[in-house]
Every structure is written in C-alpha cells, then in structure tokens.
Amino acid sequence: MNSPFLSARNVSIFYGDKQAVFDVDLDIEANKVTALIGPSGCGKSTFLRAINRMNDQISSCRFEGSLKIGGQDIYDKSVNVVALRAQVGMVFQKPNPFPKSIFENVAYGLKIHKLTSSKTELQDRVEWSLKSAGLWDEIADRLNEPGNSLSGGQQQRLCIARTIAVEPKVILMDEPCSALDPIATAVVEELIDNMRKDFTIVIVTHSMQQAARISQQTAFFHLGQLVEFGETKDVFTNPREQRTQNYITGRIG
C-alpha cells in the first residue's frame, strides 16, 4: 500500500456546541476515487468541506485534530487557505456556474492565479479543460454564451471543467449528481472515472450504487462517526460492521 496522500487523524468538527464529526481517522490514497457514504446528517459533507477548509466560511464551525495533504497539515497557521483551495478544488451539489460566459467560467481560475502567460495559452487551457470534462464537443461553438444557459448536466460538467482548469491535486465532490437526471449522471460518472488518473478524488454520495460504480475505496459515516473504511468491493460485499451491513441493505438510512 502506498503512503497515504491525505491523512486525517482524530478529526472532530463542531458547529457551535453541536459536534458533527467525531474523531475520524482516514487515509486517502492518490489517484483513487474515495466515496463517502452514509445517511443524511452523518457528517460526510462536513468532513469533505473540511478538506479544503470551506468550513472556514461558517463562523460557528470549529475544527480539531489534524488533516495532512502531502505531509502538510492544512490547518497549520503557515498554510494560506487561498493557496490550499487552488490545490484542492471542489464541485458542489447544485451546479453553480458564474453568471458569465462559458469561456469566462473556465478561464476564471486561470486568470486569478495567472497560470497562463498569453491569450492563446489561456484559450488552449480552456479548451483542454472543457475537453477533459467531455463538454467541448457540445459547446465548442458557443463559448461566449452564458454558463447558465446550459442544461443541468452540462452545467455540472462546466463546473468540473472550471475546477480541473487550475489543475488541483485533489478534487472534492459534494453529491455532484444529486441534481442531475440518470443520463447526465452516467456521463458525469464516466468523467469521474477518467479523471482518476490525473487527480485524487473524494466524493460524497447518497447513492450506494454510485459509490459502488465509481469508487475504489469507500468510507461509511454514521452519526458523525467513521464506521467502516476499506476497498469498495469489500465494504459492499463483505462489510465488517453490522451498521454498514444495515445501511447497505437498506435497514437504516
């Protein structure tokens, strides 16, 4: 087994007095898709948002423990949260393109980080990102149209293209398919599978079938605790814990 790329130790997260995540230890390997599953309110999204410190936006939210990416504790005072988020991208539950053109949506991250030195390079990079997100063929001739003129599935792939344009090391996905129809979901799932070779992906999903289809490793959360973590096929076919068994067979959830 490789040394873990992302490792969480004793992670507890609080909203005010209420504890949402209890003492989670989790090791995530590079270039794999790790699914976080569990019933609503089990803390999986909270844990995901802790990985790029989006929880900092919520003033009542407090983090304890250590979370290391590539050996660096991301909650250390020396870590610049802006630099962290450029390396740890995030795709949200509801597609949220900027109210700008398709091109501007993808180019935005490149522009603010000044990752390209010329206009042609910027255009190439946007094209590459849209191709990687499997969106290029559908929208190549309407790059200047507003991003929210696209369909829901296209919007979500636009958000993925926007995220991979800045080439982060980790991509966090918070139920990216929950607002999509089954066909769009299938397209996005295939895309996630393809992205695995370039990125480390952590995905929160409500759908156990989806977790089984796209992930190599699965973590089951229940009531804020990490109940079970392992190879996806083991978790789904041969769970060690009774609670996991109950969840995947539909007895709790």
Add this chain to the structure above:
Amino acid sequence: MIDFSKHAGFDLSVRTRAEKRFQWTGRLAILLSLAFLGWMMVTIIWGAIGATQSVQIAVSVDLSRVDGQAIENTRFGSIVKTGLRSQFPEVSKRADKKKLYNLVSPEGGFELARQVQKNPDLLGETALIWLTASDDLSQYYRGQMDVDLPEDQRQVSDLEIAWITDLADRGQIRTKANWGFFTNGDSREPEIAGILAALVGSALSLAVCFALSFPIGIAAATYLEEFAPLNRISDIVEVNINNLAAVPSIVFGLLGLSIFLGYFGLPRSSPLVGGMVLSLMTLPTIIIASRASLKSVPPSIKEAALALGATPVQAVFHHVFPVALPGMLTGAIIGMARALGDTAPLLMIGMVAFIVDIPKSILEPATALPVQIFLWADSPERAFSEKTSAAILALLFFLVAMNLVAILLRRKLEQRF
C-alpha cells in the same frame, strides 16, 4: 351529473362570499387611492396652467436720448414710466400715476435695458416694446380676478380696468409662452420668478449627495454584508443603521448646522453642505438596499469562486458585486429621489435663502426645488400660487424621471443566474 356546488358536509357559499368580499375591498382601496392621486394631479395641473403663459404689455418708449455708451447708467425704469404717461396723458394725480406704473412689472426697466443691449438699433427712436406685465394686470387679463367685488376689495380699480381695456383694444396686450419660468431665478415679483436657480441648486446638491453617499454606502454595505465578523459590534452597527433610516430628516439638518457649518465652517446655504446633509439622510437607505441586494445573490456563486482559490475580496468583487450592482444602483437612485424631495434638512443649513442668481458652483449660496416650493407657497401674492403648482409639477417630473431611470437601469443590468 355531479353538482359540485352542493358538496355534502360543508357549505362553500360563505367562503366564496368571503373571497369576493376581500377582492372587492382591495379593488375599492386601489380605486380610492387612485382617485385621490388623480384629484391631486388635476388640482396641481389646473393650478399650474396660469404659469405656462405670461402676459405682456406693449409700451412705447422714447429711446432717442439714451447714450449708447452709457447704457449701464441709464435709468430705463423712468423711461418706461414716461412711456406709460405719454400713452395716458390725462393721468395727473400722484396716486393714479402710481397705479399706471403698476401696469408693467417693476422689473420692466431691467427688461428694457436687456432688450436695448441685445438690439442697439432701437436707440435713437421711439419704439413699441413688449414688456412683462405686472401680476395684477396678468391676473385681471386672464380673468382670474372677481370683478363683481366692490372696488375697494379688489386688487384692480375701475380706473386700471379702463386702462387695461383700452390697451387691449389697441392690441397692446398679449399672452406668450412663459419660458422665463425655466430660465429665471427667484424674484419678489411673481410674473418673472422662475425655478432655474432652485433647479440648479437641487442638481448640484444631488450631485454632491450621490458622489458622497453612493461610494460610501456600497462600501459600507459590502463590508458589513460580506466581510464583517458577526459579533456585538457589527450587531450594534446594523441596529444603528436601521434606526438612522427612520430618523426625521430635520435632525440631520441640525447635525449639519452644528457640525458642517458650526464646526467645520463650510459655506452656509451652499449645495456642498446641502449635499452632505442629504447624503447623511440617504446613506442608511443606500446601505440597507445594497445589503438586501448583496444578500439576494446566491451564496453558491461566492463559494464556487472561493473553492477555486479566489481570495474573499476577489470572490466578492468579481462575482457577487456585479450581480448585486443593479439593485444597489436602484436603491441609490430611490434614495436620491427622496433627497430631491426633502426640505427640512435644507431649511436648517440656510438653503431657504432668497436666491435670484443661478449658482455657478457648489460653494455659492443656492436653494433647492422643494424649498422654492415652500417659499412660494408662503408668499402672499396670488400669482405665486400658480408658480407653486408649476414648481410642484417640475419636482414631480424629476422624481418620476429618476424612478424611471432606476427601473430601466435595473432591467438593463440585471443578470439572471
């Protein structure tokens, strides 16, 4: 066939009647308010009709002895009086002469001087010159005076009526579109008083007000809404801003009087101070409207930018701000419209002055449109009442225009997300 009106178990007729009753109450309320609005508008427009026309009287003036080099020193007033006397040579009593002179506006001499300056060819001969008539003549000529009253109770005596009839028969009285109303400053004489000075004063004050309150307002709103930590201090600030929006505007006038005039010694009656005081009043409105506008931007847009590694300032100014801007502008314009119509704070800082000259800068004494209305409404001369109505119409026109601009701006700039 099922009879849906007779469902077993409950009676619909009571509910249906309640429904109808409510709808008719609503319609009646709207009708009533529209009727009042219409009534008000008709009254104002009716009152203002007189102000659209000015009455002129032709006086034959002897300009043969005027020195073309010394026009400034010529007493045109007495030339006009001589002209009037030559028209009615039978008038000899001092009191009657005074009445005769009163046919022409007291400003007639200046008017003649201006005409001579514009047209020096008039010099050296006797010419028939159209001059603005006095307000008494105008009122009588337009039939706005009750001639059935006993002579000692009306403004125009029988003698004057005879003169006026005589002049009218000779074609020496005419009515003309009153452009002077838009091009003159205020005057003691209603026949030549205009709103330009007040209009310019209002425009300068509003410019100062906008320049101050818009940047400060949106900066404050953006900081409070997007960056300020949620703690006691920001709570106190928020409560205070909301309270400030409800403070009577005269209080801001007092504040301006004691601080801007008393402490900083800024020029009294100037649009600069007027604009500063008005901006105190509009700031809370702008801040509240801007915050509401910022709040309505979906947080997911900001989160998306942050997740890409944008700094909070970048996320706000690149994405939240452009979406919120139309709403902020609308709030600002509505605040401005309120400022345009407000009188009380301006009274406190001396913008209630009698201003004849058009202010040329924000440091010169000026008055404002609503203050002008206030002043005219207070004047005893009957002719000022039509000026008041006309000035109210002008003010209403600008208010409607500003609100229209606000709506158009919002339509044009609005982005959908």
